Amino acid sequence: MNQTSNRHWLIEILPRHTRLTVAVKSLLENILRERQIEYLDINGRVKTLDSALEKIKRKKYSNPKSQMTDLSGIRVITYLESQVLEVTSAIRELFSVDEENSLDRSTVLGSDRIGYRSAHFVCSLGEARSQLPEYVSLGDLKFEIQVRTVLQHAWAELAHDRSFKFQTGLPTGIQRKLNLYAGMLEIVDSAFDSIAQEIDEYTVQLNNKSLNQLSEVEINSISISKFIKELLQHTYINIEYKDLDDDILKELADFGVKNIGQLEAMATDDFIRWYESNKASTTTFSLLRDMMIYTNFDLYFSNDVNWGAIDLQDYEIFASSFGKxxxxxxLNENEIDVLDGNNNIIDINAL
Structure with missing residues (x-):
């Protein structure tokens, strides 16, 4: 085909690839959501007419209709290496994969090419899906899917940016450093995956323990969440679980709470009755802070308290329980404001 013929072919087929890219992206998002596979991003692009013609010319394609497999391109960016494997498994089940032209570049490239360590698939929708009315005009089209971790993606973006300084052919000493740091990124990628697995295993271990068995377990975000779920099983308190930050963990440490047993000792029947009578719903942050305040109001507020404000309802609960x-x-000593229902600051002295 000459360039004129190529142009006519591309003008006819690119709109179909636009529809294909949207469809493939949607199918991938649905299956990853269904399987609860976490990912950072899924994005798709269709080559422009000019970029497609340029590639045909540069690659000297003799039959671009069969050789151009990347007119539609999808990229899936995961957080961890293990998620790359989960995504690739889903891709193989969802689409028809051209194994001969697909590859996992991490198995064929050296340690200095971390940015290119991605799983790369050439796919089609497959015979069964191609028969469905919404895909009938797309079944003969090929598309490419690339799967990589966020660190692999970051390195690849640097390497592909021609305005950046990480091009090939650098002086020997600089190239050696560049290769070394690329290898370090690969180690970090694997380390993050290993740590994530350890966290999962730790969570499973805690979930298999009763509240009594948690007594000596150290205070951390995972053990506290397990404790709260166990504690509130037989109460009327509705709780919104949020990831605990360093502020609340520091407050617990300053209060002298080092393990779950000490936290459990604060969750007395009196506290639960007080909480149920004052709060129908709460968050993990509020529950832990209120537990410390109820246990020892003076000790809690004598420590470094990182509050910006308190709502009027909580103020009234505390004032009724501990005295205005x-x-x-x-509140004055710790510079904590009281807010009304519209988030306006109330003059505390007028309350």
């Missing part, structure tokens, strides 16, 4: 003067003094 004590609560006002604690």
């Amino acid at each position: 003067d004590k609560v006002k003094a604690a």
Whole structure:
């Protein structure tokens, strides 16, 4: 085909590839959501007419209709290496994969090419899906899917950016450093995956323990979440679980809580009754802070308290339970504002 014929062919087929890219992206998003496979991003692109013609010319394709497999391109970026394997498994089940033209570049490239360590598939929708009315005009089209971790993606973007300085053919000493740091990125990628697996295993171990068996377990975000779920099983308190940050963990440490047993000792029947009568719903942050305040109001507010504000309802609960003067003094000393329902600051002295 000459360039004129190529142009006519591309003008006819690129709109179909636009539809194909949208369809493939949607199918991938659905199956990853269904299987609860976490990922950072899925993006798709269709080559422009000019870029497709340029590639045909540069690659000297004699039969671009069969050789151009990347007019539609999808990229899946995961957080971890193990998720790359999960995504590739889903791709093989979802689409028809051209194994001869697909490859896992991490098995064929050296340690200095971390940015190119991605799984690369040439696919079609497959015979069964191609028979469906919504895909009938797309069944003969090929598309490419690339799967890589976020670190692999970052390195690849640097390597492909021609305005950046990481081109090939650098002086020997600089190239050696570049290769070394690329290898370090690969080690970090694997280390993150290993740590994530350890966290999963730790969570499973805790979930298999009863509340009594958690007594000596250290305070951390995972053990606290397990404790709260066990604690509230037989209460009327509805809780919104949120990841715990360093502030609340520091507050617990400053309060003297080092393990789950000490936290459990604070969750007395009196506290649960007080909480149920004052709060129908709460968050993990509020529950832990209120537990410390109820246990020892003076000790809690004598430590470094990182609050910006408190809503009027909580102020009224504390004032009723511990006395207005004590609560006002604690809030003033720690520069904590009281907000009304519209998030306006209330003059605490007027309460």
